Amino acid sequence: MPLPFILLLTFVLLSSGSEALAGDLVGKASIIDGDTLEIHGTRIRLWGIDAPESSQLCRDEDSLPYLCGARAANELDAFVARRPVDCVPVNRDAYGRTVAMCSVGGLDLAEWLVRSGLALDWPRYSNGRYAAVERGPSGL
Numbered sequence: 404m405p406l407p408f409i410l411l412l413t414f415v416l417l418s419s420g421s422e423a424l425a426g427d428l429v430g431k432a433s434i435i436d437g438d439t440l441e442i443h444g445t446r447i448r449l450w451g452i453d454a455p456e457s458s459q460l461c462r463d464e465d466s467l468p469y470l471c472g473a474r475a476a477n478e479l480d481a482f483v484a485r486r487p488v489d490c491v492p493v494n495r496d497a498y499g500r501t502v503a504m505c506s507v508g509g510l511d512l513a514e515w516l517v518r519s520g521l522a523l524d525w526p527r528y529s530n531g532r533y534a535a536v537e538r539g540p541s542g543l
Contacts, residue, residue: 428503432488437475437521439500442488448500450493451529452513454522475521482515483507
């Protein structure tokens with residue numbers, strides 16, 4: 404994993420409650436939607452981002468509707484490509500899901516989703532961790 408990702412994981416874990424310090428979840432993931440996956444029967448919500456729900460419609464540049472939620476889930480599934488996903492739990496959400504920072508091959512899945520335009524930084528939870536990525540290469 405890149406050093407900044409490891410440092411962020413360490414900070415998040417040290418600043419979280421003991422519930423978040425449960426063991427890492429590693430394995431083949433089933434993609435539920437653009438920001439939710441499942442490993443070994445554990446439902447995991449990706450930390451710090453928000454992606455459209457699987458059935459959500461969005462409008463493209465021509466104002467034509469498309470299934471943006473399905474697109475986010477399908478592209479995440481293709482990116483993961485059956486590789487092992489490594490998740491470090493941070494806490495639990497209101498629905499009982501484990502909230503975690505997850506990576507594939509050392510790449511942060513949440514950052515990849517935001518960079519790909521499939522999810523948004525959720526500053527309420529991320530403290531702006533993905534804001535610069537969301538703004539794009541220019542940072543504007």
